[in-house]
Amino acid sequence: MIKAVVFDVDDTLYDQKAPFVAALEPLVTNSETLDFTQAFQDYRCQSASAYDQVASGRWSHEEMAVNRLNATLQKQDAAPVDSATALAFEQAYAAGLQEIKLFPGLATALDQLKDQFKLGIITNGKTQHQLAKVMQLEMHRWIDRDNIITSEEAGLAKPDPQIFTMMNHRLNLRATEVAYVGDCYGMDVKGAKQAGWHAFWFNHRNAEMTDGGSWIPDQTVGDSLELQDLLLALSAVPEL
Numbered sequence: 001m002i003k004a005v006v007f008d009v010d011d012t013l014y015d016q017k018a019p020f021v022a023a024l025e026p027l028v029t030n031s032e033t034l035d036f037t038q039a040f041q042d043y044r045c046q047s048a049s050a051y052d053q054v055a056s057g058r059w060s061h062e063e064m065a066v067n068r069l070n071a072t073l074q075k076q077d078a079a080p081v082d083s084a085t086a087l088a089f090e091q092a093y094a095a096g097l098q099e100i101k102l103f104p105g106l107a108t109a110l111d112q113l114k115d116q117f118k119l120g121i122i123t124n125g126k127t128q129h130q131l132a133k134v135m136q137l138e139m140h141r142w143i144d145r146d147n148i149i150t151s152e153e154a155g156l157a158k159p160d161p162q163i164f165t166m167m168n169h170r171l172n173l174r175a176t177e178v179a180y181v182g183d184c185y186g187m188d189v190k191g192a193k194q195a196g197w198h199a200f201w202f203n204h205r206n207a208e209m210t211d212g213g214s215w216i217p218d219q220t221v222g223d224s225l226e227l228q229d230l231l232l233a234l235s236a237v238p239e240l
Helices: 017-027 036-045 047-055 061-074 083-099 106-113 127-136 161-171 185-194 224-236
Strands: 004-007 118-123 148-150 178-182 198-202 219-221
Touching (some): 017 083, 061 083, 083 127, 106 224, 118 161, 127 148, 161 185, 198 224
Parallel strands (some): 118 148, 198 219
């Protein structure tokens, strides 16, 4: 039986694409030819390896900013940017993230879930930045700080299953008693399933399964209202 629901943050609790596009568009040449939807997806796909490089100490956060953005631009044959431009993008992106709001329906679902389930967050990124997003989204209404794990504080990054195992210990639950909600197949579905968790894939960007689809999500939903329905249905299941 599921006794806890744990959430990703970026592009799962809120729309991450809008501030990404607003930050990037003024900084790249020939922006009219850039596919920003694809660029956003490519940027997100860089996240797993990028955060692993930072967590292991091989990259600084500045090096991650430059390398991740240029890897994204390279996929569309766009000119690379220098360090100053990459950092300007990071700053503009961070400013946009100060205005984020929960996806429609999530507050209603969280109100229902909190009375029946333990709730938590596992997120890749710097602790300070991720906690700022959590506060902006008012997630403290439903989730205690002790049940939030960032890759920086863990020294591990999704999809490493060990970061999920850390949450098992925080919640004092077995892996089979926890469900993870995330938007990224490669980081969220793969990581959760490798750790023995249930995985709910919030695939609102119509992404394709990577790794040959080796990790099958337990549930897949395509928009925030479908996610709300899934979570409300979970809270409606009577305890045995």
